[in-house]
Amino acid sequence: MINVIVAGPRGKMGKAALEMIMKEGNLTLVGCIDRKNDRTMVKDIEGLPAFDALIYENIEECLTETNADVLIDLTTPEHGYNHTKASLNHGVRPVVGTTGFTEDQLQEITGICEDKGIGAVIAPNFATGAVLMMQFAKWAAKHFPDVEIIEKHHDQKLDAPSGTAVKTAQLIKEERTSKVQGHPDEKETLEGARGADVDGMKIHSMRLPGLVAHQEVVFGGEGQTLTIKHDSMNRASFMSGVNLSCEKVMEIDTLVYGLEHLLE
Known part of the structure; x- marks a missing residue:
């Protein structure tokens, strides 16, 4: 005990x-x-x-x-x-x-x-499914170096981006060749529109009532996309x-x- x-x-x-x-x-x-x-x-x-x-x-x-x-x-x-x-x-x-x-x-x-x-x-996230999502994303990054992370949480969460998103970016960085994504002349007409930058990849944070803890890791390649998603419906x-x-x-x-x- x-x-x-x-x-x-x-x-x-x-x-x-x-x-x-x-x-x-x-x-x-x-x-x-x-x-x-x-x-x-x-x-x-x-x-x-x-x-x-x-x-x-x-x-x-x-x-x-x-x-x-x-x-x-x-x-x-x-x-x-x-x-x-x-x-x-x-x-x-x-x-x-x-x-x-x-x-x-x-x-x-x-x-x-x-x-x-x-x-x-x-642990940034204690949900087993979220841990698997992060590991799958790390694996996918070997083949899809263009990636963005979208994390969604309840509106009482204090930190942004979430620890899960930061951990996911760290894991991807271990496998991904460092690169700056998007057009080289890209400009934000509203500051922050493209999200936080980690080694050239973007992290976007949403905070809304009704959400618990959710994350999508979206990879893009020639003629295809891959989305790895996890949702916690309750604590x-x-x-x-x-x-x-x-x-x-x-x-x-x-x-x-x-x-x-x-x-x-």
């Missing part, structure tokens, strides 16, 4: 994580971290599952007073980064679904993991990846960035 803390239990992803823990038999909730409801039982908060675990506003108190093995963080980039460092310093292994980490931050976290000899998992789609990460993080002693490295 793995003892877990959930940061952000009242958020949509946090609630989905609590419901997953309630359903699955390999995880035990020992505490939650939230910005309100300090020292309140999870079961006493309307809309949350009936867990006999305390909510803490102070992460240091939570990490000290609970016998946790893993911290599941599904909050914001700023809080996710701080929570990750705090948990590692307490010997608790973080599983983080928050995107927006910089390369410097990832290197810092890797250094802490290796100094402590414990693992961490940061339960991410939970099998969160559960797998909680198990696998107990077996590693460094930072793993991306769920694909944990899939067989």
Whole structure:
């Protein structure tokens, strides 16, 4: 049995994580971290599952007073980064679904993991289908170097482009010959119309109510196009990846960035 803390239990992803823990038999909730409801039982908060675990506003108190093995963080980039460092310093292994980490931050976290000899998992996307979409896109880039990425998320998402889109671009870049796409004299009559530029490929971000998490990777070639698409219809789609990460993080002693490295 793995003892877990959930940061952000009242958020949509946090609630989905609590419901997953309630359903699955390999995880035990020992505490939650939230910005309100300090020292309140999870079961006493309307809309949350009936867990006999305390909510803490102070992460240091939570990490000290609970016998946790893993911290599941599904909050914001700023809080996710701080929570990750705090948990590692307490010997608790973080599983983080928050995107927006910089390369410097990832290197810092890797250094802490290796100094402590414990693992961490940061995944831009915990949906298995999204991971497969990224891997298929990497494969396709060997044959279709002209590509654009369109990512669509709910209008409460804080970072743009999404971590999944950035990760996809990084994977494509590993296989694709660097090139600037489009007409050499192309001009934007409205700034930003062509999207963000990563190694010559474009990333476009949409933010609308009604969306959850969606991405299309569109390749173009002579007389043909190829579209690789993934849609998450609800947040339960991410939970099998969160559960797998909680198990696998107990077996590693460094930072793993991306769920694909944990899939067989």
